[in-house]
């Protein structure tokens with residue numbers, strides 16, 4: 424395939440993969456697309472370790488990183504590194520009782536404080552720490568930095584461009600996309616409502632062409648609901664120059680997803696991907712689970728804003744739930760594609776399957792005018 428996104432990175436197909444898993448990143452780039460490692464809030468040591476591993480396995484193919492800008496996350500200071508000092512007692516009590524009632528055991532008291540403190544530290548990192556993470560990544564041959572949840576922080580675009588690294592950001596509306604363009608991004612990723620993770624309210628079918636027109640002639644990748652060739656064809660037809668996929672990698676054998684969650688994903692239908700603020704404090708699409716549903720019941724407290732709700736879920740909920748694999752409560756970010764993800768696959772199968780179905784779609788469309 425040939426277009427501006429293929430040329431920008433020297434790749435065979437404009438299939439971009441978001442993944443927290445280095446194996447997926449490497450396999451996608453080796454299959455002719457471009458793997459992008461979601462770094463979340465990794466420590467500097469972890470960034471070094473992951474990128475060294477990628478460099479050793481990717482065979483010189485291009486790859487990128489995805490960072491979370493920390494602008495809305497304040498350092499709570501050492502004295503506040505306790506969950507019950509940062510989230511209201513009512514909320515903590517609500518979650519404790521919900522899990523107690525469901526028979527999910529509490530954390531041993533000796534571990535509880537340590538787990539919660541590590542978590543609070545990781546989620547309260549400062550702008551300096553984020554810059555250090557990017558600085559370390561820039562010492563590796565990364566070709567792309569994507570900023571999640573907002574425009575790239577000041578200075579990042581200049582630093583990246585000076586090293587020949589492209590910069591992009593995620594947009595759930597034309598307004599976001601125009602802001603990213605003004606911030607100097609090289610392209611934007613238009614994320615529809617059906618996507619896994621944080622999304623806006625407009626679905627891909629309507630959002631993609633709107634963003635394409637708003638930022639033209641800047642290239643746009645379509646994200647949200649892409650896992651097969653017909654969906655890739657739709658993105659190209661709507662004016663996108665490629666696709667950005669997240670959910671579809673979760674059932675590949677390379678993915679990081681633990682076996683119990685994987686089973687739940689394979690058994691799920693499209694309605695089992697729910698859009699809820701209950702796991703992070705911002706609207707996020709995730710696998711249906713009992714924790715999220717409990718917040719809709721009468722008498723439930725109001726969901727806390729980010730990052731407090733996330734600290735509550737991770738600090739008290741998720742840690743307890745995953746320790747014993749409490750099936751009904753297990754969740755993971757995933758889009759509506761979950762209904763089509765019915766078996767274990769491999770990264771290569773997904774990429775090749777997409778390209779084959781894209782070719783069939785093209786032939787089918789050409790026959791319409793014969």
Ligand SMILES: Cc1cc2nc3c(=O)[nH]c(=O)nc-3n(C[C@H](O)[C@H](O)[C@H](O)COP(=O)(O)O)c2cc1C
Pocket residue numbers: 441461462463489491570571572593614617618619620621646647648649667668669670671755756757758759760
């Ligand atoms: C498990 C998972 C975790 C995600 N975490 C992030 C993240 O940390 N940063 C980010 O920019 N996007 C994140 N996303 C969203 C993806 O970048 C992408 O927009 C989305 O997966 C595309 O829609 P799809 O899931 O239908 O493929 C995540 C998605 C999934 C499935």
